[in-house]
Each structure stands twice: as structure tokens, then as C-alpha cells.
Amino acid sequence: MTRALEVRDVSLRFGGLQALRDVSIDVGEWEIVGLIGPNGAGKTTFFNVVTGIYRPDRGTVSFKGQNVTRMPTHKRVRLGMGRTWQNLGVVPTLTILQNLLTAQHAHVRYSALTGLLGAPGTFFEERELRRNAEEILDFLGLIPLADEPVGGLPYGTQKLCDLAMALATDPQILLLDEPSSGMGPDEAHRLGETLKFLRDSLNLTILMIEHHVPLVVGVCDYVYVLSFGELLAKGEPSEIQRHPDVIAAYLGEEADVIGVPESQETPAGDEPAAAGTSARTEEAHVAS
């Protein structure tokens, strides 16, 4: 299994607070990997390190085999890292369509100066950017709102816009920061299906921070658990649900399992896609 993202022994300290300590995470190509943990565990900080907003005190980040630890954020995006934000990574004063045009910045073929001077090529390029933007909006069902300023739209719609923008950066890996926040169970389920579809049709790898347990269990191939800046556990979702340290971190010592046990889960016939089909377990079986 080729690794899309390899993070090794990343540590980061903010003044007196050790935000991350020796965190190592692997994300294989075309996997959907979940990153869970209690609030304040450092998940978003980890994302910031991976995308280059923070530079770690120690450790490396490799993307597609390339060491990007010293690379500035915008260059990593050009390599293929897309990201959504917990606090909505949108430009509120622009319309949804303009946001999507902005998101394609890395792939625009004319230079800033030529754009300024109004060279003919820019008009054609702009039209293509617009077409791409409308395509993505259409898929996510945001077309009717395309000309609305994002700032005035409801939270869920802004979150969709954020996802659309991340898609518009034409990523190979998608880092999603709590994509299901603010969603009810049905919506979250549909989001999971959408993510799986995106993974298939766009050959994406997905690493997502999540709190929504059924979504993690239903969609993720592999899960990492972060707590107080350290990696607490890793494994397949079903293992993690029963992992004693993880349970203790979330629920205290008395509980048995995180989330509702599989036998009682609703939507009918919904099988955790990860069970037994993960490349990692095959690797592990082969190795042992």
C-alpha cells in the first residue's frame, strides 16, 4: 500500500503547552482515515502542521513520498493537499461562485500580471474556471445559491461551500476538519456516502477529524486517536470502539464501548465498509 501522507514523530510546543508529542500518522492512498479524540487533543493543530501553517519543533511530514516539512502552505496545496476548516474556510464577502473561483487559484494558467493587463487568454481561462466551479456546485446542490454572498448563508451551507472549495483545489488528499459538525444523523450519513463517492470518482485520499461516531465507524478504513497531543491508539474502527484507553479518554473508566454497538445501529443494512477489507489488516495478516 503506497502512503499518501506520512507524518513521523511530529512535536510542537506553544510556550508552556506541549500541543503535539511524537505523533506519527500514516494515510495510505485512497484510504479514508479518521482522526478522533476529545476536545483540545490537538487534532486541528495537527492539521495545521500537516498543511504547513505551523512548523513542528521536531518530526517530518511527507506527502506522496516527498518531504514537505519545510514547504510553505501554498506550495503543499499545489502538490495536492486540500483542506476544510472547522471555522469555515470561506471568504464571507464573496459569493459562493467567487469563492470557488478563488479556490482554483493554484491551477490558473495565467500569471498575476497578465491578468492585470487583460490579455485575451485570461478571459478564456476565467470562463473555464467558472465552468469547473459550476460543476462542483451542481454536484453539491449549491447552484441556486451560487450568487449569494457566503457570509449570510446558514452554517450547513457554508460548510458545504468550504467542502466545494477544497474540492476545487483539485486535491489528491483531502483533510477535513469536522465535516459533519452541525449535522444531524441522517445528514451525516449522507455525507459519509458523498465522501466515499468522492474518494472513488476523484481518486481522493481522505483524512478527517471527526466526532460523529457512526460516521467514523461507517466510513473510515482506519482510525487514529489523539489525546492531549499524543497518539493514544490506532486501528480499525471496530477495535477503537472497544479500546480501553480510548473509552477512558472519552467516557471514563466505567463504560464499555464508544458509540452504539454494531448490532443496534440503524440504517438497515449499513455495513461498515472497513470491516475486513482494509489494506492494512491484509498487510498485518500477511506479515504475521
Next chain:
Amino acid sequence: MFQAIVLGLFQGATYAMLAVGLVLVYKGAKVFNFAQGEFGTLAVYVTWCMLGYQHLPYWLAAVIGLSCAVALGMVMERLIVRPLMGRSRITLLVATVGVALAVIQTTLIVAEPKPQNLDVAVNGNPTVIGQVGILPQQWLLIGVLAAVGILLALFLRTDYGHAVTATSQDAFASRVVGISVPAVSRIIWGSAGLLGGLAGLLQAPITGSFYPGYLTITGLIPAFTAAVIGGMDSLAGAFVGGLAVGVVQSVGQYQLQLKAGIPGGSGLVVFAMLIIVLMVRPRGLLGKEVAA
């Protein structure tokens, strides 16, 4: 050179007085008040008017002048600051610029553009320090400055003082715990007006002449630099910064302009100080936080 230092120290007292007002407004409302100089100019003009046209005794004219400055501060708070409370701080800054301009233009219209003179508050023979004659007025300025400093330090330790700090940090939370945010706001801006008025009123007789906007033109940028150097959230820093700016500016003026012939040496020196402080230690000498 020694003269330059002495002159600078006393000039710095004015900057310190203005800077204290700036810091107070910043502590109270997290705003840079570009109209601080105009509080002073207004007080001076009103006092001069009362002295010259109404022939009132000096102390009465001064009181009226200061009251006008305080009134301007409170009017500004009510009409400009309060409606804009939720907006970005830059917007508020531009609004204070607008107020400063409005006051300058109004004084230009009402009074004549030509410079006028204001009498000193206290008469007497100048004391001589190192071949520089120091007027009693200047000692008065230093004395008032010291008094203001002590009073403010004491005030901030009281409950009202804590209310001021609380409001600047989180107006909503302050309201929730029962602090009257409008009242605190009024106190802050009124006091800023008073401090600005004192700065202008005490300084004008020393410089000899005043004209519309003089305090803003000659004193505001050094005062801001002083506040930044001392730390935008530190009242003690404002004092230290003011004196520092005064001295460095005076020395710089002497070296650059008079000796090396570089025009506008004093402005250049102050600008250099500002840049250096912001690059090296943005929170200033005594400040605790960096303003965003």
C-alpha cells in the same frame, strides 16, 4: 548636547501627557484615538477666547476650556464610538481621524488661521539648568503630569478602574456582571478629553503660539510613538515613553538637522524609533500584550 537633553525632557512631558490619554482610551476601548490632540487644541482655543474676549480670570477660563474638551470627548463617545462598537478597530480609527479633521476645520472656520498666543498660567523667573532657561510653566506641566500619573495609578486599582479594564477586554461579559458599559465608556472618553485638554493648555504658553490643529501636527505622532514604546496598555509606559521620545527627538534634531543638514530630522528620528520598537519589541517596554 546637554541642552538638547534637557529641552527634550521637558518637551517629552507634553508627549507623555498626550500619550497617557492615548493609552487610557486604548485600555478602555482598544482604539487608537487620533483626535487626542484636538481635545487639547479645543481647550486652548476656548480658554484663549474666554481670556481675550470675555476677560475672565485665568483659572475660570481654563476650567471652561477643559470642560469643553471633556464635553468633546463625551460627545465623541456618544455619537461616534458607541454606534461603531462592534466594527473593526480600523474603522474606529478612521472615525477618530474624521473627528479630528472635523474639529480642525471647524476651528479654522470659526477662528483665524493665523497663530495666536496664550498667556502662561504662572509667572516668574525662569530657572536655569545647563544654560537652558526653564519657565515655571514647564515645571507646572511636569507637576501636573506627575499628579495625573499618581491619580491614574490609584484609580486603576479601585473597583472603577477594574471595571474600565474589564470593559475593554470583553464588553459583553462586563455587562453581564453588572458593569454599566456606557457609563464606563463615558468616563474613559471624558478623561481622555481632560488629559488632552491639560496637555494643550499647559503646553501652548510654552511653545509661544498655537494654530488650528497644532497639537495634532506637532505632537500626535510623537505621542503615539511614546505610547507604543511604553506599551499601549501600560500607563506607566506612557510616561517613560513620552520622556524617551522627547529626549531622543531633541538629540536627533540637534545631530541630524543642525549638524548634518538633513531636513526634518526630528520627524525622521521619531519614525525610526517607531519602526524599531514595532519590529523588535511590539509590546513595548512595559506593555503586556501586543495589540492586534
Next chain:
Amino acid sequence: MAVAAQAPEVHVIGRPRFVVTSSGLVGRAVAALALALVVFTIPLLTTSVWDNIVSLAAIYGIIGLSVNVITGYAGQISLGHQAFVGIGAFMSAFVVQHKFGFVAAVVAASAIGAVMALALGLVALRIRGLYMALVTLAFGVMAQDTIFNWRSFTGGGAGSEAPRPAQFASNESFAYLCLIALALMVMVDWRLSKSKAGRAIVAVRSNERVAATLGINTTGYKLFAFAVGGFMAGLAGSLFAHHEKFVYANNFDLFTAALPWVIMAVVGGLGSRAGVVIASSFFATFSYFFPSAKPWTVPFIGSVGAQQLPPLIGAVLLLFTITVYQGGLGQQILPYRRWLAGGRFLEHREEALGIPGQVLLVGFMVPFAFHLPWQFCLFVGALGAVAAGAGIRAHVLTRPELQRRRATVAELEAEQEEVEHETLGHLPSSIGPRPRRASDEPTLPMPAVPADAASGAVATADAAQAVEDSDAEHAPTTRIPAVTDDQGETEVPSAGDPSERPRRELGAFRRKRGRT
């Protein structure tokens, strides 16, 4: 249902949009042409004195645009803008004095304006917000005191001579030169805002980290904004120098230059091209509205010269714009801009209400500029306002959505359903409880989807349509069509062997760089 979609490569994305009729297009074109004609024939029709005023208005327009780029787009307040304009002015004079020609002078002026702004931009990378405002203020004053008094460069207090080139010696020709320069800068600004650079600058201003994750080089574009603004300012400075034919350091004073320029950009509406240009021209010419005849005597204050009013009015306008009329002139003229660009004239009720007031103001100002008595101007304005009011009222009556009325319950319900169907188009919405329908199917028959790409998008649409007809509570297993292999069996996509993963296109949005 899906098999029929063998054909369409093109999946038409429908978007509710207002489209202009052909007669509407003609009307707009005529209006735009008339406007351009009026502006460009003013120099021809007026005296030499007014030509000079026109030049100044155009120069101020360019200055306003340059402030708009730095403050409106990039969000960096520039209280020392006189530095950029002034350095351009003095450089232009310097070059011409050394006999390098007018073109070289203009180019050099723009270049040095850009360079100086770039230097300030580098400072802005470290120093933010309010402190940066302070730095720009101090910088501007320092530039005026020190740089512009540098004897060898600027002639010190005596000023610097900047003669006009032979071709543009007359006021009329120079006015045209300035108007053309303004038109060019408007075009540059237009292209800036519609291209990736403009969007990047706005994104960086909004949130730097987010902009970085969109692939934007935040440092580069911050500096770019300063450079473009400085370029425009330098150009304006050059024109200003040759307009005056003599440049002095105290032309670039804090109170006569820097602050009014910030005011005119703010009053014009930061981010609004047309508003800024109009407001800037207005600020340049405003003092000429007032006759320089005898001053008025106001009780208790004494004599008030008419010339003293404009700066005060400017400051008051600034305060009004910040507090009440946010968005400045740009917001007020939004209906006209939108109409000229091919959109609707009115979209909100508030816009309709504001128009009579605007007509009153303009109707008052135009005759006033020609020094007609103010009573007459007021009459003209009032007349225009009444006529405009009647016209607007008639127009609003034809547009039900602009009228204030209470929606009926039925309308609200219909709106709710419409929202439910429209948002999250292919994914059923979950806004509010879904109404139960009589014919509810517990499960959704799985559509058989062929594996070729072309039908992918359409199949998605069909499947989604089928989904919308069912009740969300019995959510089917997979709504997105699953991949089928040749045997027609469904295969749950998994993170399996890469070479076996079938590739699917998301309609026409393809990976741009041939990744497998």
C-alpha cells in the same frame, strides 16, 4: 431510466439568473455610451480653466483607485499615501529636468511609486492592523519632511519645476491625457478585480491561513497589492506634477493631501471602483462649486469664507459614511452599476426608497456647480426628486417582490418546500421535518448503472431524483450509484488494490494534470 442516457456529454447546469432582453441591452448600451460621451467631451466644450479642473479630477480619480487597491482590496489602511504620489511627482520632475523626456518621466514615476509602496508592504508583513496605520501615518509625514525636502532631488523648499511636454502643453490636451490615463487605470483595476490576483488579495485580507490553503502565496499577493497601488499613485503623482507645472513639498501635506485622499476613498466606498472615482473627482472639484465671492457673515462666528467649507464637509461625509451609509457612494449607486452591467435595476426595497433622495442631491449639486443661486438649485432638485419618486413607485408596482406585504401561510409553505428541494440538490435536504407522503416506498430499487463515464453525471441526477421522491426516514443503502463490473454486480468501493479501482469522472471536472 439510466440507460437512455447514452448521449449527453453535456450536463446542463441550470441556474436561476436574470437575463437581459435585447431591448434592455440596447438601452444599457445607449446609456453607457452617452455617459462616456459626456465625460470625454467636457474638455472640448469648456474653457481652459475648467479643463484644468477636469485634469485634477481625473488625477484624483487615479489616486482614489490607488488608495482603493491598498485599503479597499488588501485591507491595509494607508494614511501616508502622499508619500507615493509625491515621490512620483518629484521623480517625474527630476527626469524631465534632466532631459529624458515625458514618457520616461511617467514610467520612472510609476516605478518609484511602486517601489516605495513595496517597501511599506514589506513593513506591513511584520506589523499589522492599527500599528500599521500608525506607521503609514508617520511614514507619510516623514516623507514630506525629509525626502521631499532633499535639496538635490527635489529642490528643497524652492520646489521643483515640471514643465509639460510640447504635445500636451494646452490645458485641453492635458485634460484628455489625464482622462485617458484614468480610463486605463480603471481598466487595470477592473481586470485586477476579475482575475486571480484580485481574488487572491481579497482572500488574503479575509483570512490569511485560509487563503494559504487555497494555494495562494499570501506574502506575494500582499506585496503585489502594495506594488499595484503604488504604481497607480506614482502615475498620478507624475500627472499632478505636470498639471501644476511646479511641485512643492507642501503640496503633499497630511491635511490637504493624505487624509482627504483616505476620506474620498472611504466615502466613495472601499472596493467600489465607480464610487471611488466619482467621489474622488467630486473631492477634487468640490471647492470650485462655491463662488469665491464675498464670504458670509455668521453671527457670533464672524465671516466664513465659502472656500473653508469643503474640507469640513468632507470630514462630516466621512463620519456619515462610516456610521450610517456604509458602503459609501458605491453602495448608493449600486442600482445604476448593476443595471449598466446587465442586471436588474432594483433588487431590494431599500434601494427603491433611496432613489428620490439621490435625485434631489444630484439635482441640487449640478446647477450649484455652475454657481446658480441655491434656491433655484433646491427647486430643481425637489422637482427631480418628485418625478423620480413617481417613476420609481410605478416601477415598484410592477415588481411584486419589492413591495412590502405579508406573506400568506401557503406562500411560506411553498417557499419552505422550494428550499428543501433546491438546496443540497442531489442529496435530499434535511431542513425541517419532511412531510410524509402517501406513497412511501421503504427501499429504493438500485439502479443498474453502466460503467462508462459519460452517463455518470446524468445517472447521478436520475438517482438523486428517485431519492427525492422517497421518505428520508427509510434511507436506502446507497444513494450514490455504486460501481459495477462487467457482470453487472454491484461492488462496494473499498480501499483495495489500486490497479483494480475503476476511475470515474465527475462530469467534466477532470483532474488537470493527468494523474492516474
